[in-house]
Amino acid sequence: MQITPEILQKLNQIIGETFVFIDQETRNHYGHDETEDYVFPPNVVVKPANAHEVSEILKLANQYKIPTTPIGARTGLSGGALSIYQGIGLSMERFNKILNIDEQNLQVIVESAVITQVLREAVAEKGLFYPPDPSSQGSCWIGGNVAENAGGARAVKYGVTKDYVLNLEVVLPNGEIIWTGANTLKNSTGYNLTQLMVGSEGTLGVITKIVMKLLPKVNHNVLMLVPFYKANQACEAVSAIFRAGIIPSALEFMERDAIDWTLKFNPNISVEVKPEIQAHLLIEVDGNYPEILMQEAEKIMNVVEKFEIDEILFADTEDQKNALWKMRRSVAEAVKSNSIYKEEDTVVPRYELPKLLSGIKEIGAKHGFKSVCYGHAGDGNLHVNIIKGDMTDDNWETQVPVGIREIFELTVSLKGTLSGEHGIGLVQKNYMDIAFSKTHLELMERIKFVFDPNNILNPGKIFPDEF
Amino acid sequence: MQITPEILQKLNQIIGETFVFIDQETRNHYGHDETEDYVFPPNVVVKPANAHEVSEILKLANQYKIPTTPIGARTGLSGGALSIYQGIGLSMERFNKILNIDEQNLQVIVESAVITQVLREAVAEKGLFYPPDPSSQGSCWIGGNVAENAGGARAVKYGVTKDYVLNLEVVLPNGEIIWTGANTLKNSTGYNLTQLMVGSEGTLGVITKIVMKLLPKVNHNVLMLVPFYKANQACEAVSAIFRAGIIPSALEFMERDAIDWTLKFNPNISVEVKPEIQAHLLIEVDGNYPEILMQEAEKIMNVVEKFEIDEILFADTEDQKNALWKMRRSVAEAVKSNSIYKEEDTVVPRYELPKLLSGIKEIGAKHGFKSVCYGHAGDGNLHVNIIKGDMTDDNWETQVPVGIREIFELTVSLKGTLSGEHGIGLVQKNYMDIAFSKTHLELMERIKFVFDPNNILNPGKIFPDEF
Known part of the structure; x- marks a missing residue:
């Protein structure tokens, strides 16, 4: 597909030429994410300001059958935002406002390009808690989190992104704008298009606003690092902790190399690891009552001590906690650098x-x-x-x-x-054929067709090349 | 649609004539649920034993374009299981087995006709907790809970049925059998057909097996009944409790008449209510640490005492708790009897x-x-x-x-x-037109068509007669 001067002119008309880019540098910039070393630049990068502009762009794309790929913070690890068929790269970066933190209903309405950590900190200031915390939370965007159904360390207790999405404003590929659901905690009204949209990786619609539920802030936590002599025992300890009736707020596993490479990558984090240690569990419990947390930590100790472990490190200060979390969160980057x-x-x-x-x-x-x-x-x-x-x-x-x-x-x-x-x-x-039968993939493909009959929106993703 | 002798014979061949019923009494029995006084008998009632038999029935129904309505425990309140176009009434009653309580993974695999309370008690015996508790839990079935995305009193803290469904075995209208997802807590693999199926009211497929996540059992709770002089203040107190940082495990509202009629309907429950009381809140907190629950109960008291309330009743014994819950759960029946x-x-x-x-x-x-x-x-x-x-x-x-x-x-x-x-x-x-635009309803209808192009499965539900 070529972007003709005529199409460019129409894009300029829709969003203003300040927000339309065809230079190679910008196209390359928007052509990669964090997935290996792939680069798939779109022919043109556009930066709409609101759902109406997105709508007009998608109508144009439909008219001319132009592949159009929604682009978030480009922190993705599956290549979901790569413009593999070129066409229009739809950068959502101007959707960067938290529209309303509703302290009465414990909800937030947010545009899709707000950084996850910015959102978490903004609601925390009001005494509220948005639990999902992907490792990339400092740079990823909430809209991308919804599109990929991102998780994070706290999902084990608090669930993943999908568990917080109540309602979505979505621009459909034909340019129509809908709200998928209602701003309610319960909803048995028609098919759950909200959850169909979550995790659909920008193939069914462009998410412009998100209504999320929040929790009251949780004030305390205890964090411990448990070194295991055998990696498999670390894995076995995981379900043993749950069987003891405890739901930790995080339960992270790291193989030896993950720690070593990370410590090499972050020389200012100091954690001593004996040569015989094969793996670590980083375990957090949280709650509002410190005395209870200590009881739960003890229960966890009783469980893990049945395995071959070295001395448990308790993070005593916020700085220590941050260091351990930084270590865990930078594993991917450390591996990548190596x-x-x-x-x-x-x-x-x-x-x-x-x-x-x-x-x-x-x-x-x-x-x-x-x-x-x-x-x-x-x-x-x-x-x-x-x-x-x-x-x-x-x-x-x-x-x-x-x-x-x-x-x-x-x-x-x-x-x-x-x-x-x-x-x-x-x-x-x-x-995908490993997880799904042909029947199942065809069902998904026909759902895609319901939303996007011309296959303009993020084509070439999710579905296998042949099935 | 007439059920011809030929079709009857084929049904007999598929599931055996012992499980095919055309007598008026059986048809009437399966023709009503708990929705007002509606009765819509199917032409024939069939009781398949397994997904394969359901598949063969649906293939037959597709071949002859016979309306086919999945029938659960018939405790529904929206008429979802009524055979409004007659045809085949597909009673799921033989799908009544709990197949596996997986204590290692905190999951259960269950067939769709298991009574919700039976499931809850079976997992509780293993120290596990299935939270959703619709008021009809003593008679409704888990498959119906999934089909309607049922809630219940504990949803406020623990979520609704959808939040526990990990994976579904579904017979599609064309007779194909699929598992919608995986038995995992997180899943970003293709479109979320599991959640599309939840709440689709038997219009997209017939649910035969359900994989649900469980929690560790919670051992203690505190239950209190708070009488309000003004009904609106009772409503206002609801969000004030959350703003105080507390998530109760139940927070139920009952208007004066609801209580009066219920007490008249259940003469053996004794709760004294002053004539000036307009409404009650029934509030429960739960957890594993009784001392913490008392602290939370006190915080709740501090919140509600800012409103015009009468003396709070604390349920001191299990019997008192059961009586209060019985009162709450029988409101619907009491109103109906009145x-x-x-x-x-x-x-x-x-x-x-x-x-x-x-x-x-x-x-x-x-x-x-x-x-x-x-x-x-x-x-x-x-x-x-x-x-x-x-x-x-x-x-x-x-x-x-x-x-x-x-x-x-x-x-x-x-x-x-x-x-x-x-x-x-x-x-x-x-x-439905009040909640959804024509575009939105058409999207849902086209999704229905993807699954069920001949509109044989539970026709006449969810979608407005005209839009």
């Missing part, structure tokens, strides 16, 4: 984690790749970083996809699925 | 409750009907029972629907919607 890699976002029922972890290692050994695993173990969500290291390019291109397929087959056989919180996007789409 | 009525299931953001309540009373006064209101105030979910009393049949038929329309218009203007937990079904469908 080698070419591919990141998978496997998820299984949490008791299956030990099987998943050992299976991944076996598959890696068979195909000759190393992996570094870490993630939200409390949710059964294990991020698998496959490291290129000194693998040949040829093996990297041919063997690794075979191995990834086997990892996903294992995941699905354990009643899990391909992605827990990153989405399918571009990089996982050709594995 | 008069012909229509029940609406309005829901708004909770701070808007006082406006909703006073608006409903004004609308009633204008159109000459009395209403008795009660419900899950913590969720903003107010059940409105419109009482026929000594209204003429003519006014009942003509004025009341006008009034109901005004009530829903008010609800939607307050950012609420038509149904919080009962579904739209038959009785609310012609009000």
Whole structure:
């Protein structure tokens, strides 16, 4: 698809030429996200200011059948915002306002380009709590979180993005603007288009406003780092903690290499790790009553002490807590800085984690790749970083996809699925046949067609190239 | 549509003639639920044993274009299970097994005709907790709860049915059987067909198995009944409690008449109510630490004492707690025994409750009907029972629907919607235009068409007769 002078002129008319970009630098800038080293620049980048402008752009795109890709903060890990068929790159960056923090109803209305952490801090100032906290919360946007159904460390207790979305203002591919639901905690009124839109990765509509539920702020937490001599025992401890009746507010797993690389990447974080330690669990409990938190922490200690562990580190100060969280949150970046890699976002029922972890290692050994695993173990969500290291390019291109397929087959056989919180996007789409039958994929494709008969909105994502 | 001898014979072949019924008594029995006094018998009642038999029945229904209505426990309040176009009544009663309580993963796999309370008690025996507790929990089925996205008193803290559904085995109208998702707490893999199915009222597929997440059991609670001199102040107190940072595990509102009629209906429950009391809040907090619950109860007392209240009744024993809950749960039945009525299931953001309540009373006064209101105030979910009393049949038929329309218009203007937990079904469908634009309804209708192009499955529900 070529963007003709005529189309450019119409785009200028819709949003003003200040917000239409065709220079190579801008197009490249908006052509990549955090997914490996992919770059797919759109032909033109547009920056609309409101739902009406988005609507006009989509009407134009429909008329001329121009692929149009919504672009958020480009922190995605599945290539969901990449303009793989070029066309229009629809940057949402001007949708950056928190419209209303409703302290009476414990809700917030927010535009889609507000940084997640900015939102969390703004509601915290009013004594309220927006729990989802993806590792990229300092830079990702809430609209992208909704589009990918992002999770984060606190999902284990508080749920993922979908659990906070009450209502969405969406511009449909035909340019019509709807609110998907109502601003209510309960809703049994027609099909749940709100939840159909959540996690649809910008393929069904462009999210412009989000109504989210909030909780009262939680005031205290206890954070501990537990070193395990055996990685599999760390995984086993995860479900044992729940079976003891405790729901931690975070329960994160990090393999040895994840910690080592992170400490190398962040020399100012000091955590001592004995050479024999294979993995860590970072465990947080939260609540409003410190004395109860200490009781819960003790219960957790009683559980983990049944495994082979080294001394537990309790974070005594806010600074220590921040350091441990920074360590956990920068694992992905640390791995990335260390080698070419591919990141998978496997998820299984949490008791299956030990099987998943050992299976991944076996598959890696068979195909000759190393992996570094870490993630939200409390949710059964294990991020698998496959490291290129000194693998040949040829093996990297041919063997690794075979191995990834086997990892996903294992995941699905354990009643899990391909992605827990990153989405399918571009990089996982050709594995979708592992999780879904042809019938199932066709159902999804026909739903896509209901919303977007000309397939203009974020084409080439989610669905496998052939099925 | 006539059920010909040929079709009957095929049904007999599929499930055995012991499970095919054409006698009038059986047809009438399966032709009504708890919605007013409607009776819509199907031509034939079938009782399949497994998903394969459901599949064969749906293939047959598709071939001959026979309307087919899934029938649960028939405790519904929106007429969702009524065979309004006759055809096949698909009773799910033989799907009555709890297949696996997975203590390792805190999940349960259950067939759709298990009574909700049976499920709750079975998991409680293993130290686990399935929170949703519709008032009809002693008789309703979990499959119906999923189909209608049922709520209940504990939804205010723990969420509704949708929040516990991880994965569904569904027989599609074309007879294909799929699992909608995975058995995981997080899932960003393709469109969320699980949540599209939840609340779709048996119009998109027949639910045969459900994977639900469970929580660790919660061991203690405190229950109090707070009498308010002014009904509106009771509504105002609701959001004040949340603003004090407390999330009660139940927060129920009952108007004076609701209590009076219920006490008359249940003479063995003894609660003394002063003549000046206009409404009550029934408030529960739960948790594992009794000392904390007492602190939370005190905080709640501090909040409600700022309003004009009479003495708070604390339920000291399990018997007292059960009596109070029995009182609350039998309001609907008590109202029903007292008069012909229509029940609406309005829901708004909770701070808007006082406006909703006073608006409903004004609308009633204008159109000459009395209403008795009660419900899950913590969720903003107010059940409105419109009482026929000594209204003429003519006014009942003509004025009341006008009034109901005004009530829903008010609800939607307050950012609420038509149904919080009962579904739209038959009785609310012609009000759907108030909540949704034509575009929006058409989207839903086209999604219905994706699943059910011949419109055989539960036709005549959710969608307005004309739009």
